[in-house]
Amino acid sequence: MSDENRPPEQRKGLFGAGDSGDTSGFGGLVQAAPTAGEIVSTSEPLGGYFDEVVGALRELLGEDVTRAVVIDRGELTVYIAPDRTEEVCKTMRDDESLRFELCNSVSGVDYPDQRNRLHVVYHLTSMTYRRRVRLETAVGLDNPVVHSVTSVYPTADWQEREAYDMFGVVFEGHPHLTRILMPDDWEGHPQRKDYPLGGIAVEYKGAHIPPPDERRSYK
Amino acid sequence: MTATDSAGSTAPQAFAEAGADAYAAERDTTEGRVYTVTGGDWDELVSSVDPVNEERLIINLGPQHPSTHGVLRLVCELEGETVRSVRPIIGYLHTGIEKNMEYRTWVQGTTFVTRADYLAPIFNETAYCLAVEKLLGVQVPKRADVIRVIMMELNRISSHLVALATTGMELGALSMMIYGFRDREKILDIFEAVCGLRMNMAYVRPGGVAQDLPVNGVQMIRDFVEYMPKGLDDYEGLLTGNVIWQERTQGVGYLDVSGCLALGVTGPVLRSAGLPWDLRKTEPYCGYEDYDFEVATHNGADAWARYVVRLEEIRQSLRIISQGLDKLEPGPVMVEDKKIAWPAQLALGADGSGNSLNHIRHIMSQSMEALIHHFKLVTEGFRVPAGQVYTAIEAPRGELGIHAVSDGGTRPFRVHLREPSFVNLQSIPALAEGGLLADVIAGGASLDPVMGGCDR
Structure with missing residues (x-):
């Protein structure tokens, strides 16, 4: 799905440490980041109800609706285009052979090695057929726009706000896309991989609160 | 608590002095005058507002209010005592659990997730560990599964007891609060004996559980299972026939099945609307298919129905625990693989x-x-093979899902908690708008949100 064909990035060291004077040998670890590679579709037939779901989807919305279909650990992941999420979800919910009544979860994942690095993952459940499916779409930082599914699944409202808050994915058609967990005036999107853990100074009632590691010198 | 009226009148001097507060002073804003009311100044506020010209009052309920179940803020627009709109504002307890987990090993992840929904720690841990085990492709020993089920059901009882206790407190039935917390204490004692901690135990680990039950553990749990039905009879005697309790809960906070599904509401709230959707039955995990129990449902779809469903779920949990104790057979409680x-x-x-x-x-x-x-x-x-999984279990508040992504490393690449409190809270406007202000509290309490889980 990623448009890039460059080889996977390599990571070095344990815990990302390269200059720690680590003598254990872990600092010399070299590890490939497998998340950077191309997403490879599972060869069909997929088995179980997966063929039925994917077949119905293709029949109703065209062959090109699925960019890739992956079966991993007994779970079906359908990769779709970011501007077709609403359409796909509406079909998934309403078609008699699909009937995915419940949108369980919307979450974001940031794969910094991919060009379309921000992924949005929808987990749907069909209570009628007791099936689950995962829809995944990806956008790049230059145009991080995904079609909102709130008109189909109102429950996605807060969850899409969370994905916007944490990853900066813009959901087109969302009724009020604002931050939800972080303060309204927060800068940056904390769950992105290039956003640091901690180390952010904050203002509180006019006072400047330095990040914990700068409050006192431990040296 | 602060209140804004829409017309911008000037408040009496006496009221301004009574509300003097260094942190939230009364002031005029473009939206109108802002009053600060803490405690029993309501008569003064009401007498200072002109009921004819200023008919809309915006009440800021929370985030520090004993009836909002934690740091939940509800901005209510009132017309008289009728609620015209409710806007829940959350995030006050956001602690970055998901982000923190990306900087710790997979095992350390349990100590983070356990702190999300702090009333149901065992559920958070189990859901997370099931996700890690699915990524690893390992099967936990039978005894570990049974212990997990027993601990989860004990935890479900303790969580429902807090739900009953706090709902009782918020609706004025203070005895229920005392009873609920009294009996929850007995479960926390069991937890302490089993894992050394009363809350946030990090007891369930990827591959099994941290340690076996103590020597007297089974007896403690059996004693509790014997004791608990008497407690349930007490609550029923106290509340079920109580006219005030019935009036405060029946017909309040109505949400039917289609409303629940549209808003993603699961758990006792969905079952109180009549749909017997319980992941323990519909998508069994941890060997739940081997236990004999009923899924409690009701047709009321209101706060009363949720009360009845929770009571029944406690009874069913006791049945499961008894069966679990009979299933316990000697054996390991952690996978044999020494690499994990x-x-x-x-x-x-x-x-x-x-x-x-x-x-x-x-x-x-x-x-x-x-x-x-x-x-x-x-x-x-340990390293976890790359890939992503979604595991869901039936937590006391509904479906608790874990979306875990691994890049093949020793730390989670991404863990997302599908928290039932977070999702269910979206339905507060649907429950409360058009009703009375007092029913906002009853409706919100019937959802039983836990802000630690909601905000993570």
């Missing part, structure tokens, strides 16, 4: 610390390989 299992079987030593002396003797004086292995597993952790 925590190296030391912890035990409470005579010195009060949780080290296994036999294990220390082994790694310090017998086997250098064991020492290296211990060191690597504890500091670096």
Whole structure:
């Protein structure tokens, strides 16, 4: 799905440490980041109800609706285009052979090695057929726009706000896309991989609160 | 609590002085005058507002209010006592659990997720560990599964007891609060005996559980199962026939099945609307298919129905616990694979610390390989094959889902908690708008949100 064909990035060291004077040998670890590679579709037939779901989807919305279909650990992941999420979800919910009544979860994942690095993952459940499916779409930082599914699944409202808050994915058609967990005036999107853990100074009632590691010198 | 009226009149001087507060002073804004009311100043506020010209009052309920179940803020627009709109504002307890987990090993993840929904720690841990185990492709030993089920059902009872207790408190039935917390204490005592901690235990680990039940554990749980039905009879005697309780809950906070599904509401709230959707039955995990129990449902779809469903779920949990105790057979509680299992079987030593002396003797004086292995597993952790999974379990508040992504490393690449509190809270406007202000509290309490889980 990623448009890039460059080889996977390599990571070095344990815990990302390269200059720690680590003598254990872990600092010399070299590890490939497998998340950077191309997403490879599972060869069909997929088995179980997966063929039925994917077949119905293709029949109703065209062959090109699925960019890739992956079966991993007994779970079906359908990769779709970011501007077709609403359409796909509406079909998934309403078609008699699909009937995915419940949108369980919307979450974001940031794969910094991919060009379309921000992924949005929808987990749907069909209570009628007791099936689950995962829809995944990806956008790049230059145009991080995904079609909102709130008109189909109102429950996605807060969850899409969370994905916007944490990853900066813009959901087109969302009724009020604002931050939800972080303060309204927060800068940056904390769950992105290039956003640091901690180390952010904050203002509180006019006072400047330095990040914990700068409050006192431990040296 | 602050209130804004829409017309911008000037308040009486006496009221301004009574509300003097260094942190939230009364002031005029573009939206109107802002009053600060803490405690019993309502008569003064009401008398200072002109009821004809200023008919809309915006009440800021929370985030520090004893009736909002934690740091939940509800901005209510009132017309008289009728609620015209409710806007829930959350995030006050956001602690970055998901982000933090990306910087710790997979095993350490349990100590983070357990702190999300702090009333249901065992559920958070189990859901997370099921996700890690699915990524790893390991099967936990049977005894570990049974212990997980027993602990989860005990935890479900303790969580429902808090739901009943706090709902009782918020609706004025203070005795229920005392009863609920009294009986929850007995479960926390069991937790303390089993894992050393009363809350946030990090007891369930990837591959099994941290340690086996203590010698007297089974007896403690059996005593509790024998005791609890009497407690339930007490609550029923106190509340079920109580006219005030019925009036405060019946017909309040109505949400039917289609409303629940559209808003993603699961758990007792969905079952109170009549749909017997319980993941323990519909998508069994941890061997729930081997237990004989009923899914409690009701047709009321209101706060009363949720009360009845929760009481019945406690009874069913007791049945499951009894069956679990009968299923317990001697055996390991952690996978055999030493590349995954925590190296030391912890035990409470005579010195009060949780080290296994036999294990220390082994790694310090017998086997250098064991020492290296211990060191690597504890500091670096085990590697989890790349991929992503979603596991869901039936937590006391609904479907608790974990979306875990691994890049093949020793730390989670991404863990997302699908928290039932977070999703269910979206339905507060649907429950409360058009009703009375007092019913906002009853409706919100019937959802039983836990803000630690909601905000993560």
